[in-house]
Amino acid sequence: MSEEIRIYVADLAAYNAGHLHGIWIDATLELDEIQARVSAMLAASPVKGAEEYAIHDHEGFGGYRISEHDSLENAHEIACFIDEYPEFGGALLAHFNDVAQARKAAEDDYCGCYCSLPEYAQELTEQTTRIPQHLAMYIDYRSMARDMEYSGDVFILETGFEQVHVFWNR
Structure with missing residues (x-):
């Protein structure tokens, strides 16, 4: 049974105002769905006009570390690679730190x-x-x-x- 590959996206306006507001999202979902969930989370912010977010945590990336500055697109691409190669995908990405090189090695x-x-x-x-x-x-x-x-x-x-x-x- 494999671990879900997910990211915790935090509302930065709420975070800076002293509130914890964010959402765990399956990072293997379609990118449009991930963005929609982030937008819904920001719309429900306890701080008016919240627009900025960051990835504050992640699970299931198998040794690869996602940065809070990574884009949703990058997190999604990495998650999909790890989902495709669950036995070693995260470790291979940590080895190369590049999805294209990791994909070449895997294939x-x-x-x-x-x-x-x-x-x-x-x-x-x-x-x-x-x-x-x-x-x-x-x-x-x-x-x-x-x-x-x-x-x-x-x-x-x-x-x-x-x-x-x-x-x-x-």
Whole structure:
């Protein structure tokens, strides 16, 4: 069960007047719907003529931090990316800090989720090389994985216990 990806949008006029007035909004809604909810919240402000707002909190962004200065459009784009890649989207965005680069990595460079990088090195080796049975026990997959990472061939995102997402670094 995934966490809802949402933002808390605060009314700045009310905030500056000492009132807490805002609304939690599902950031994956259509942008027009998000804007409509913000407009309705501002219209219901305890301060007359409220027009300005800021994102004061967020949930479900998986390690990526939304700034209060982020636009609704940016928060929406990020939320949709995380919704599309819930296992690693937030961590990948935190790694790149750019949606286009994160999307390229997710679509073109993702190798899968493994318990460890050595497990991926073993799978890759066994899929691409015929290893004689009498030599198999001598292969050091841990060292191979270390070399893959140190050389910059791959990067990993650890999103939980034995959840290592492997990406080619192209």
